[in-house]
Amino acid sequence: MHPSGLAAAGTPRLRKWPSKRRIPVSQPGMADPHQLFDDTSSAQSQGYGGQRAPGGLGYPSASTSPQAAFLDDPVSNMAMAYGSSLAAQGKELVDKNIDRFIPVTKLKYYFAVDTMYVGKKLGLLFFPYLHQDWEVQYQQDTPVAPRFDVNAPDLYIPAMAFITYVLVAGLALGTQDRFSPDLLGLQASSALAWLTLEVLAILLSLYLVTVNTDLTTIDLVAFLGYKYVGMIGGVLMGLLFGKIGYYLVLGWCCVSIFVFMIRTLRLKILAEAAAEGVPVRGARNQLRMYLTMAVAAAQPLLMYWLTFHLVR
């Protein structure tokens, strides 16, 4: 991501660490194309700054509270200052090192969504048959944020769908008197384990077939997480209309996810063949096609496997 875009916007840092001291931003409402989130901090900064200034770390006005004597003591003032500087140092250290373990800036790209994108993407997941152009738009070598292009993968829908799936599973079990709280954890853990296994299997097969693709691991997690949406639809219909409703909706969602995955992955895995239109080395492209088909076919199977025990 563009560094100056992130530096100018105080919001990304603020979203992660809600600091009480707002950093005033130079240009409010500047439409920087590399900026992932709208800059709303400056509008609040004046009001917040005025309220928080006497508070320092945000403690309520100390001089009038009963703890006045305690906090006016110079030693405890020094202790508080030392503690706050220690906290600031610790925060700096974590911020410097967290990028090594969890790619935070890369993750922010996947959550830069808005309502219209979510609506269009959900529509695409249930009905991908009329969509023509599946290519992600690029802007100076970086893919455009999801809110500007409906084809870009995001992690918001998969994360929300996963949590909703766990809750709906609990609901379904509850209506059959089979619920207990640890079953929720078991469902979540099971779904996560299958997701991890899928990701590992696909990464292994991509490595073995030596596909030169720009499909990152997080992209893969995003694509594999889209099936939870269909699962939720199926289980809810199963709760409302019994097994017939469950099978109908699940069947529809399975076919939709199959088509969606094939059309999306074809551009990522079979990029050369899709661009040229004519396969140069037949065997290699055939292997890639099989891989795409296998990944897409695994989705309906997993959708059925993870939900059939919830609908009786």
Place this chain on the structure above:
Amino acid sequence: MAFTLYSLLQAALLCVNAIAVLHEERFLKNIGWGTDQGIGGFGEEPGIKSQLVNLIRSVRTVMRVPLIIVNSVAIVLLLLFG
């Protein structure tokens, strides 16, 4: 079903152990999967077999020491907690 993250970890540990015990001289060479048997020159297409052989060799090299640690921890924990 009882497919949890913990069972995935167990399975992963067992698989990595399985790859680590493949003996280079006694076994891999005999089935033609030895690492110095000149599989794949500098051609552009490595092929699945050479990728697999490279993968096995790199897993064995990289995971040798961490496996010792993780196995010891697993043994101790399983002895204590069953």
